[in-house]
Amino acid sequence: MKMNLPNQLTVLRILLIPFFVFFFYASQIPGNGFIALGIYIVACLTDLADGKIARKYGMVTTFGKFMDPLADKILVITALILFTADGRMSAVALIIIVAREFIVSGFRLVASDKGIVIAAGMWGKVKTTVQMIMAIALMIHLEYQWFYVVEQVLIWLSVALTLISLYDYISKNISVLKEE
Numbered sequence: 252m253k254m255n256l257p258n259q260l261t262v263l264r265i266l267l268i269p270f271f272v273f274f275f276y277a278s279q280i281p282g283n284g285f286i287a288l289g290i291y292i293v294a295c296l297t298d299l300a301d302g303k304i305a306r307k308y309g310m311v312t313t314f315g316k317f318m319d320p321l322a323d324k325i326l327v328i329t330a331l332i333l334f335t336a337d338g339r340m341s342a343v344a345l346i347i348i349v350a351r352e353f354i355v356s357g358f359r360l361v362a363s364d365k366g367i368v369i370a371a372g373m374w375g376k377v378k379t380t381v382q383m384i385m386a387i388a389l390m391i392h393l394e395y396q397w398f399y400v401v402e403q404v405l406i407w408l409s410v411a412l413t414l415i416s417l418y419d420y421i422s423k424n425i426s427v428l429k430e431e
Contacts, residue, residue, distance in 0.1 A: 301315070316370045365427065388405050
């Protein structure tokens with residue numbers, strides 16, 4: 252199967268994740284945190300680019316509608332697990348965010364069985380963007396009280412947007428669960 256550029260960018264985002272994790276933990280490598288941050292930012296930029304290119308040039312595919320949000324989930328959840336393990340983020344926030352992703356993935360699976368592809372909605376895109384910004388802030392992790400406050404605001408804003416996007420997703424797609 253030949254993939255178009257947006258889909259290649261989505262696959263690249265997934266392929267960058269192990270490198271991100273490696274450098275996040277590779278404390279013996281000088282500047283590992285900056286390398287991990289750079290990899291994460293590049294992965295986030297592929298998310299921005301693939302969607303813009305796909306829409307602008309009419310390259311939206313079923314593969315992209317399915318894999319783009321999945322790649323986002325894998326990237327963001329990987330980072331959030333690392334931050335929770337590192338003590339930078341509350342496990343409660345992580346659980347809420349991951350639970351939403353499982354619920355949405357379940358909806359997508361049921362929809363897929365019915366031949367329906369559900370693309371990411373506006374609230375889901377906003378949620379993902381804020382989560383990516385939050386992850387960047389948590390990687391920068393400046394040792395100042397004011398920056399800690401910024402990190403916490405971004406974490407709990409991400410949780411709030413997670414819940415809002417879940418409500419929006421369920422309310423718009425509840426018919427997927429109805430029996431024929």
